[in-house]
Amino acid sequence: MPDVAVLRQDQKGLFWKALLLPAALILLWAALDLAGFVNRQLFVAPGQVVVALFEGFSDGSLPGATLATLFRALAGWAIGVTFGLVAGVLLGFSGIARGLFDPTVTSLRQIALFAWIPLLSAWLGNGEAMKITLIALGAFFPMALGAQAGCVNVPLAWREVGTVLELSRLKQLKVIILPAALPSILAGLELSLNVAWLGTFGAEYLIGTGYINGMGDGLGAYLAAAREYAQMDRVLLGILFLGIIGVSLDRLVIGMSRRAVSWQKH
Amino acid sequence: MAEALTLLPPAAAAFGTVKLSNVSKTFRVSGKSVHALDSVSLSIDPGEFLSIIGPSGCGKSTILRFLAGLDRPDEGEILVDGKAIGGPGLQRGIVFQDHRLLPWLNVERNIGLALHALPGSPDEKAARVSELIALVGLRGFEKALPHQLSGGMSQRAAIARGLAPRPPLLLLDEPLGALDSLTRARLQEELLDIWRGERITVVMVTHDVEEAVFLSDRIVVMEPRPGRVRSILSIGSERPRRRSAPDFVAARREIDELLNHRT
Numbered sequence: 001m002p003d004v005a006v007l008r009q010d011q012k013g014l015f016w017k018a019l020l021l022p023a024a025l026i027l028l029w030a031a032l033d034l035a036g037f038v039n040r041q042l043f044v045a046p047g048q049v050v051v052a053l054f055e056g057f058s059d060g061s062l063p064g065a066t067l068a069t070l071f072r073a074l075a076g077w078a079i080g081v082t083f084g085l086v087a088g089v090l091l092g093f094s095g096i097a098r099g100l101f102d103p104t105v106t107s108l109r110q111i112a113l114f115a116w117i118p119l120l121s122a123w124l125g126n127g128e129a130m131k132i133t134l135i136a137l138g139a140f141f142p143m144a145l146g147a148q149a150g151c152v153n154v155p156l157a158w159r160e161v162g163t164v165l166e167l168s169r170l171k172q173l174k175v176i177i178l179p180a181a182l183p184s185i186l187a188g189l190e191l192s193l194n195v196a197w198l199g200t201f202g203a204e205y206l207i208g209t210g211y212i213n214g215m216g217d218g219l220g221a222y223l224a225a226a227r228e229y230a231q232m233d234r235v236l237l238g239i240l241f242l243g244i245i246g247v248s249l250d251r252l253v254i255g256m257s258r259r260a261v262s263w264q265k266h
Numbered sequence: 267m268a269e270a271l272t273l274l275p276p277a278a279a280a281f282g283t284v285k286l287s288n289v290s291k292t293f294r295v296s297g298k299s300v301h302a303l304d305s306v307s308l309s310i311d312p313g314e315f316l317s318i319i320g321p322s323g324c325g326k327s328t329i330l331r332f333l334a335g336l337d338r339p340d341e342g343e344i345l346v347d348g349k350a351i352g353g354p355g356l357q358r359g360i361v362f363q364d365h366r367l368l369p370w371l372n373v374e375r376n377i378g379l380a381l382h383a384l385p386g387s388p389d390e391k392a393a394r395v396s397e398l399i400a401l402v403g404l405r406g407f408e409k410a411l412p413h414q415l416s417g418g419m420s421q422r423a424a425i426a427r428g429l430a431p432r433p434p435l436l437l438l439d440e441p442l443g444a445l446d447s448l449t450r451a452r453l454q455e456e457l458l459d460i461w462r463g464e465r466i467t468v469v470m471v472t473h474d475v476e477e478a479v480f481l482s483d484r485i486v487v488m489e490p491r492p493g494r495v496r497s498i499l500s501i502g503s504e505r506p507r508r509r510s511a512p513d514f515v516a517a518r519r520e521i522d523e524l525l526n527h528r529t
Binding site for chain 2: 165167
């Protein structure tokens, strides 16, 4: 128990330390702006970003874009993670499945996520189906890899317990393989969230913004529009929101992961 | 295999006969072949407490893994109650040196896992688990996770798991090797009580001469490279044995000499 208290205190300290650098940069920015060193074409005053924030909330454009991005990311992530988990566990648990599918999955994983855009847009158009498929594809591979590695690397000592106790294959999977693989599965879950979040922004920014299918929605489209009209305050705001929500999602998943593997000695 | 076992105590100690005939095994370790066992023959009587002792590399753990069904010999035959061993199974309980409790399951569920493949209602199985927890002195720790237990307590839980399906043959692979000497001495006495109470055949691998003399009916002394039986000693004295008794000390010395002065 004392360990936990110490850990908490440290983390609290870390939180405030982590805020030091951003705060210093904002102060520097404000100081440079006040001193008149800033090119107004490329940079705006900190105060103007705050004004744009209030405007964005009062006309609903900013929360709307944020929610659209969040739901899109979570939907794509959930789909990708579900398929990735099933595929990874299958590849990790069954030698036959590994022999049949592992070379293909490993090859497909080498393809950069945005390289799928031409193919997917030809098949699915530039709408929601295409964006979510792209995000899901991004989330699929890290999840599959994490689950597969976790299942393959279960120590022989624990596997032998399963055979000595005459557990069925299914029971072994449930009681031994999956719990033992859980840390690796959760690492895959975290990584796939990162990729899904990046993929969401990419999909929104690159697909269906302005040129082909009219303006899309989400923070990516918000940023694309702000750039189009040279609104640096909104550009900065969009980046800020992407960062803050990305970090929050990441923390949330890591926090839940820690709880799920509480049997591990920390 | 599991069908033959029940949650009820066996009627008599008529099972657990083990016969090894001319068992040999060669491992390949990084390109070189290591002759682990060379034509080992041994027979173990039902209800006997037999220890196998010897320096590392003498193949004592290999024999135990054969009996557990986790490995197979290259040559020779191993029969348990007249039947060849097909693979790992509940007929032969095993307790490993590194307790091998599953860290995500509490004590109760770790022990209960050994009953999963057996017939019987959940209530009957729960009753058996709580009986075992009482037997190994872990009352009050039913819900504890393995990392919350001491080494001795973990090993007690592992012994309970090995005993759970009432195997006629219990295999112990240096079960107390990782414990401090006080805990080890106490668990040796508990092991003796359990062996007498359950009336099972026990085969224990150990590197502790005193432990072997304290517990065993017979002690198989092995020698390495290649692993062979050097000598088999019977310990006839009444239990509980006093570690300071003259015949105890004499048996210890005899085994020490067999282990140290190789010809």
